Amino acid sequence: MSSLVLPPKLVPGDRVAVVSPSFAAPAVAAAVHEQAMRRLVDVTGLVPVEYPTTRQLGASPQDRARDLNAAFADPSIRAVLATIGGEDQITVVPHLDADAVRADPKPFLGYSDNTNLLSWLWQQGVAGFHGGSTQVHLGPGPEVDEVHRASLRAALLTGETLTLTEPGESQDLGHAWSDPRALTEHGVRTPTEPWTWAGPARAVTGRTWGGCLEVLDWLALADRFPPTAALEGAILLLETSEELPSAGTVRRWVRALGERGLLAAVAGVCVARPPVTSFEVSLDADERARRRAEQRDAVVEEVARYNPGAVVCIGVPFGHTQPQWIVPYGGLMTLDGASRTVTASYA
Numbered sequence: 001m002s003s004l005v006l007p008p009k010l011v012p013g014d015r016v017a018v019v020s021p022s023f024a025a026p027a028v029a030a031a032v033h034e035q036a037m038r039r040l041v042d043v044t045g046l047v048p049v050e051y052p053t054t055r056q057l058g059a060s061p062q063d064r065a066r067d068l069n070a071a072f073a074d075p076s077i078r079a080v081l082a083t084i085g086g087e088d089q090i091t092v093v094p095h096l097d098a099d100a101v102r103a104d105p106k107p108f109l110g111y112s113d114n115t116n117l118l119s120w121l122w123q124q125g126v127a128g129f130h131g132g133s134t135q136v137h138l139g140p141g142p143e144v145d146e147v148h149r150a151s152l153r154a155a156l157l158t159g160e161t162l163t164l165t166e167p168g169e170s171q172d173l174g175h176a177w178s179d180p181r182a183l184t185e186h187g188v189r190t191p192t193e194p195w196t197w198a199g200p201a202r203a204v205t206g207r208t209w210g211g212c213l214e215v216l217d218w219l220a221l222a223d224r225f226p227p228t229a230a231l232e233g234a235i236l237l238l239e240t241s242e243e244l245p246s247a248g249t250v251r252r253w254v255r256a257l258g259e260r261g262l263l264a265a266v267a268g269v270c271v272a273r274p275p276v277t278s279f280e281v282s283l284d285a286d287e288r289a290r291r292r293a294e295q296r297d298a299v300v301e302e303v304a305r306y307n308p309g310a311v312v313c314i315g316v317p318f319g320h321t322q323p324q325w326i327v328p329y330g331g332l333m334t335l336d337g338a339s340r341t342v343t344a345s346y347a
Helices: 032-044 059-075 098-103 114-125 146-158 213-221 248-259 285-306
Strands: 013-021 049-050 077-080 109-110 129-132 161-164 196-198 203-212 235-239 268-272 311-316 327-329 332-336 341-345
Touching: 013 032, 013 059, 032 049, 032 146, 032 268, 059 077, 059 098, 109 146, 114 129, 114 203, 114 213, 114 327, 146 161, 146 311, 196 285, 203 213, 203 327, 213 235, 213 248, 248 285, 268 285, 268 332, 285 311, 311 332, 311 341, 327 341
Parallel strands: 013 049, 013 077, 077 109, 109 129, 203 235, 235 268, 268 311
Antiparallel strands: 129 327, 161 341, 196 311, 203 332, 332 341
């Protein structure tokens, strides 16, 4: 799609919907959610508004869609923020009201399972933002990470163009929400490595599309991808979840995108730093580095197979690790293989 509507920015005092389109995390960790709401006000000056299913476990897809439709249709609501992802948002999307979205476009922020909503909005002609789940990036820890704060404000308030930088440290997960330390401490953060660049040493600029690879797999099976022709010259965003898919699985997913013709269509590919540990999987530093390198190499090789002219950057923290950059979804991103910089417009 050559152009999408970029929803207008907000001003302090505006009301924003806080919804749970997938898993209702606030129902199981109310203290983290409430700290997130206080920090949202502190960082942005915006007024959060909860909906009936925001804290309701097991809400039906129809009820979750009803809340989303109400938020998009309410003229006093100026943005919609997801509390977290999940795994069944694909069942919510068929119940959404496209007319309400088109009549009053608003920024939507979410990642992971919210790839469903972001891609659906993109296909309605409305740009959004990948990242920013309140339960993950605002509520836990001693403070909001600076890169997250800057990109949250840019997405909702200022609309500036930012150069994405490497924070220098990263965590795959924080403390369990049931642990009181979740409110006051980060998880274990370790030093990061430089981003990997592949492809030609040139700059490409395009509108972003993509998201969580696991969810893209589901969307493809449900026949909910945009036409490949609409992705000509785009920047493809790819990230993987806490389910920790193997490098072989990632290779097969990316290969399938190539066989679809999608890799040949895009101008560049931006891949997030992948998590490689979880509450169930603990690895030493060498094994963590090896798994990230294997996934990196798999993506580089498959993109080169289908589009050797694509500019590729791997390691940008916009996925399931923290700190997290929120990035445009349908807005413009530039991958500069010569200067090795990533810039994004939050207009």
